[in-house]
Amino acid sequence: MAKCRDANKTKETITYSAMELFAKDGYEGVSVESIAKKADINKAMIYYYFKNKAVLYEAVVRNLLDDIYYEILKESKKCKKPIDEMKSFIFTYAKFADENPYLPSLMLSELSVGGRNLPDDMFVGLKRIFSLLRSILKRGEEKGCFEKSLPIMVHFMIVGSINLFITTRQLRLKVENEFGKDICNDCKIEEISEHLFYSIKKMLKGEDT
Amino acid sequence: MAKCRDANKTKETITYSAMELFAKDGYEGVSVESIAKKADINKAMIYYYFKNKAVLYEAVVRNLLDDIYYEILKESKKCKKPIDEMKSFIFTYAKFADENPYLPSLMLSELSVGGRNLPDDMFVGLKRIFSLLRSILKRGEEKGCFEKSLPIMVHFMIVGSINLFITTRQLRLKVENEFGKDICNDCKIEEISEHLFYSIKKMLKGEDT
DNA sequence: CTCCTAACTAACCGTTTAGTTAATTATAAT
DNA sequence: ATTATAATTAACTAAACGGTTAGTTAGGAG
Incomplete structure (x- = not known):
């Protein structure tokens, strides 16, 4: 996925990967790094689109x-x-x-x-x-x-x-x-x-x- | 509680404190240190009585x-x-x-x-x-x-x-x-x-x- | 072509984590 | 009193964590 340079797409990829992981392992059971890996993006991108882990979870x-x-x-x-x-x-x-x-x-x-x-x-x-x-x-x-x-x-x-x-x-x-x-x-x-x-x-x- | 030197009592205190915290915050949401603090014992005591965090959780x-x-x-x-x-x-x-x-x-x-x-x-x-x-x-x-x-x-x-x-x-x-x-x-x-x-x-x- | 900016990255920071270790204390039996 | 041992502790490690930062890339507008 990386480097697609499409904000909407990237944000959606993050949200979807986060949803899968949060559902499987719960909020505390998921690391921001693991979401980044699943979405195949850099961890910093998550903080580029979401203020922090909690806000991402809320969105999901x-x-x-x-x-x-x-x-x-x-x-x-x-x-x-x-x-x-x-x-x-x-x-x-x-x-x-x-x-x-x-x-x-x-x-x-x-x-x-x-x-x-x-x-x-x-x-x-x-x-x-x-x-x-x-x-x-x-x-x-x-x-x-x-x-x-x-x-x-x-x-x-x-x-x-x-x-x-x-x-x-x-x-x-x-x-x-x-x-x-x-x-x-x-x-x-x-x-x-x-x-x-x-x-x-x-x-x-x-x-x- | 600390220093009561009663194995059964200490173990029970650990288990009860762990139960309260695990129920409130889930497995990943609880740190071993927080259980020790709640039970008012040294963290190492938890590892003295239980092999690791997972085994304690199982017991609970x-x-x-x-x-x-x-x-x-x-x-x-x-x-x-x-x-x-x-x-x-x-x-x-x-x-x-x-x-x-x-x-x-x-x-x-x-x-x-x-x-x-x-x-x-x-x-x-x-x-x-x-x-x-x-x-x-x-x-x-x-x-x-x-x-x-x-x-x-x-x-x-x-x-x-x-x-x-x-x-x-x-x-x-x-x-x-x-x-x-x-x-x-x-x-x-x-x-x-x-x-x-x-x-x-x-x-x-x-x-x- | 150049410049601006949105999208992206690698490396890093301080903190917290699960788990270990070596040393110390208290107790009960000899 | 001595000894053996079970109970307890402070100090430690290595890894993982959430979050930041300084800098790089790519693409569209002028």
């Missing part, structure tokens, strides 16, 4: 959270009924996480240290994803198609299970012969989404509706 | 996983029906995670990097917790009280949501005025367990049972 996380948020929002607008929005939320999040496994890794590693590596204003990214689900639940309750629930727990059940499903992919391969199909190693992400949606739907359905 | 994680496993197992034996075992699994795991918030943090941070900091044989700890839930589900299916499900996803929904609920405690405080009771900042862990159990129960209940 912000990019991913923006992307998933607008993707969910876009798909959500195609729906009419709350139940369809819920399905859309689950399928879109799962598909995105499957195609961008960096997101689940980064999200879990960041939440596991209580957002220590991110400035406060970065949580708008996480917050507005929750806000989306919360409004779906609220609308469903008002229309009488969802039972009352604890929004934050429903949210954690959905994103928690999808995130863990994605991040444990490699790990689960090692225990395939022990657990067989119970750990869904051969499942496509759509099957997972379908099962999850089916479960959440039953969960939210009133006792006698 | 192994301790926690052993404790939670045997706790769940103990409570599980008091139950007769699969549905009671399920309730016991959820309540016991949640209570333990609430009292030992180091477990959720460590589990998430380790899973987010695909177990990079742990040797393969450490996953017996994670595996056998899943095995417990899996056997509960299987028994329930055989007795006809649970619908067929994807065990790994049920597992991830339970431990994923509980882990996230615990690790995001501090974070959620910052957005209390924005989301109010929707994020359950005042909820006791028993209320969370109750809601989770209620949800999972509905989820697993056959269409017309």
Whole structure:
């Protein structure tokens, strides 16, 4: 890559390499030098485009959270009924996480240290994803198609299970012969989404509706 | 603490201090020196009792996983029906995670990097917790009280949501005025367990049972 | 062609890191 | 009291770290 003399391209190369490494090894587990090597550029270039390591990390996380948020929002607008929005939320999040496994890794590693590596204003990214689900639940309750629930727990059940499903992919391969199909190693992400949606739907359905 | 000349006590002090720090900042985010300072001992003592940083980390994680496993197992034996075992699994795991918030943090941070900091044989700890839930589900299916499900996803929904609920405690405080009771900042862990159990129960209940 | 500037580089700096070593202390058994 | 040994320490090393700096290159504008 080196010496392409295209600022946008170089900056993007840095961001992408950083994303791969941060997702694999966490913020502290990655050295600026290793990002430079992966991007095949000089380390000083990273400081040319980003103030420091923390700012680069922020950019990476912000990019991913923006992307998933607008993707969910876009798909959500195609729906009419709350139940369809819920399905859309689950399928879109799962598909995105499957195609961008960096997101689940980064999200879990960041939440596991209580957002220590991110400035406060970065949580708008996480917050507005929750806000989306919360409004779906609220609308469903008002229309009488969802039972009352604890929004934050429903949210954690959905994103928690999808995130863990994605991040444990490699790990689960090692225990395939022990657990067989119970750990869904051969499942496509759509099957997972379908099962999850089916479960959440039953969960939210009133006792006698 | 220093100079107590009690090997067991010193070793335990090291392990506990290490657990607190690893849970807060992750494996790479913690220096051996900082553990020594927290434990109020000389850094060399850590290398006297543990071969290196990685071995200390393993000991910390192994301790926690052993404790939670045997706790769940103990409570599980008091139950007769699969549905009671399920309730016991959820309540016991949640209570333990609430009292030992180091477990959720460590589990998430380790899973987010695909177990990079742990040797393969450490996953017996994670595996056998899943095995417990899996056997509960299987028994329930055989007795006809649970619908067929994807065990790994049920597992991830339970431990994923509980882990996230615990690790995001501090974070959620910052957005209390924005989301109010929707994020359950005042909820006791028993209320969370109750809601989770209620949800999972509905989820697993056959269409017309 | 020349000059300016954005893009880029190699070498370096001070600090922190994981881990070692040789020497010292305290205790319990002989 | 002597001795053996387990527990503890300060001082150290070599490597890796995040970040800086002074200087070089290349390409487009005039």
